[in-house]
Amino acid sequence: MSLPLEPYTVIDLTRARSGPTCVRQLADMGAKVIQISAREDTEGDFVRRGFDSLNLHRNKRSLTLDLKSPRGVDIIKRLAAKADVVVENFRPDVKHRLGIDYETLSKINPRIIYGSISGFGQTGPYRDRPGYDQIAQGMGGLMSVTGLPGQGPVRVGIPVADLTAGIFLAQGILCALIERERSGKGQWVHTSLLEAMVTMLDFQAARWLIDGTIAPQAGNDHPTGIPTGVFKTSDGHINIAASGQTMFRRLCEALGTEPLLEDPRFKTAPERSKNRKALNAELEKAMASKTSAEWVELLNAKGVPSGPILNIKETFENEQVQHLGLAVPVKHHALGEMRLQRPPATLSRTPASVRTAAPDIGEHTDEILGEVGFSAADIAQLHADKVV
Numbered sequence: 001m002s003l004p005l006e007p008y009t010v011i012d013l014t015r016a017r018s019g020p021t022c023v024r025q026l027a028d029m030g031a032k033v034i035q036i037s038a039r040e041d042t043e044g045d046f047v048r049r050g051f052d053s054l055n056l057h058r059n060k061r062s063l064t065l066d067l068k069s070p071r072g073v074d075i076i077k078r079l080a081a082k083a084d085v086v087v088e089n090f091r092p093d094v095k096h097r098l099g100i101d102y103e104t105l106s107k108i109n110p111r112i113i114y115g116s117i118s119g120f121g122q123t124g125p126y127r128d129r130p131g132y133d134q135i136a137q138g139m140g141g142l143m144s145v146t147g148l149p150g151q152g153p154v155r156v157g158i159p160v161a162d163l164t165a166g167i168f169l170a171q172g173i174l175c176a177l178i179e180r181e182r183s184g185k186g187q188w189v190h191t192s193l194l195e196a197m198v199t200m201l202d203f204q205a206a207r208w209l210i211d212g213t214i215a216p217q218a219g220n221d222h223p224t225g226i227p228t229g230v231f232k233t234s235d236g237h238i239n240i241a242a243s244g245q246t247m248f249r250r251l252c253e254a255l256g257t258e259p260l261l262e263d264p265r266f267k268t269a270p271e272r273s274k275n276r277k278a279l280n281a282e283l284e285k286a287m288a289s290k291t292s293a294e295w296v297e298l299l300n301a302k303g304v305p306s307g308p309i310l311n312i313k314e315t316f317e318n319e320q321v322q323h324l325g326l327a328v329p330v331k332h333h334a335l336g337e338m339r340l341q342r343p344p345a346t347l348s349r350t351p352a353s354v355r356t357a358a359p360d361i362g363e364h365t366d367e368i369l370g371e372v373g374f375s376a377a378d379i380a381q382l383h384a385d386k387v388v
Helices: 019-027 054-057 070-082 093-097 102-108 132-139 160-183 191-201 203-211 245-255 269-273 276-288 292-301 314-315 318-326 365-371 376-386
Strands: 009-012 032-038 060-065 085-088 112-116 188-193 228-232 237-241 307-308 327-332 336-341
Touching: 009 019, 009 070, 019 032, 019 085, 019 112, 019 160, 019 314, 032 085, 032 276, 054 336, 060 070, 070 102, 085 160, 093 112, 093 203, 093 307, 112 160, 132 160, 132 191, 160 188, 160 191, 160 245, 188 191, 228 276, 245 292, 269 276, 292 307, 365 376
Parallel strands: 009 032, 009 085, 032 060, 085 112, 112 188
Antiparallel strands: 228 237, 237 307, 327 336
């Protein structure tokens, strides 16, 4: 079975999480990815470097290079001459200093798509600042709307700036590849952690830009849809989403709290918004009579969106998650069989897949060099000179 990006070769110069997140999506869709690591990165096995690398670098081959060496840079240029995509997430000045920026590589290969992620953008007053997920969460407004009211700023529990920047860059690269089919020309595609975070504000951003409303922390309550949030049961908590008059009626009927429908404090959406705490307290009184599992079953049967709040273990044990096959097996040469997350988007004819485990650093160095024309003697000399 063919894969969607099978014809394309990607040079992966990325580090940390945002860049590898981008390239992982291309690799899962079948792109031939050559991951380039610095020679010093060969120190340490997967356990010491972190299991996260097993997830980020699956479906790739690995080459080590000394990027500070002119001969190392020449190898990058030789690879780029035959590649379709180069992806990097250095600080903006580093690629220029190394001589592997878009302007340089596009002269060698005018069809090259060059993808970049930085902390704050390729230009501007913060251009050269080091980027980090939590810094971007704070500057992008996300931490100001996360957490309980009055609690103070709270980071999101996942590296959301890194992940979304990687997703947005992959999307941009795919668009550039499609456009290249018409123009025959490559281009530079770039985003940043800050741009990703500001974009992810979405409707909170719209509220500010359109009517000047600064969204506060709302905790587990939806900022505008009421009642929507976390509710206590006899043995824990569940999520319920029952905004709108129809859903509110269904919820009250399911809970046996029909009198709330005529209570002037809750009769309309504006009144429910004004009296949210009182409404939540009334709903939780009724919910104390059943377990979380019982309420989730009952509410969904009544057409009210509801779900359990699971930890990571419970998530992967959930029957729907298992049905969807969101964890798939892959064999690693040293660690044996393990499970990794599968790509979340399903293509019916040409699905993405996890085909190979993450490589050892430099595992394919000789193989890749041979493919771009280096002889066995050349490769031996590059090793001797510590270029690879």
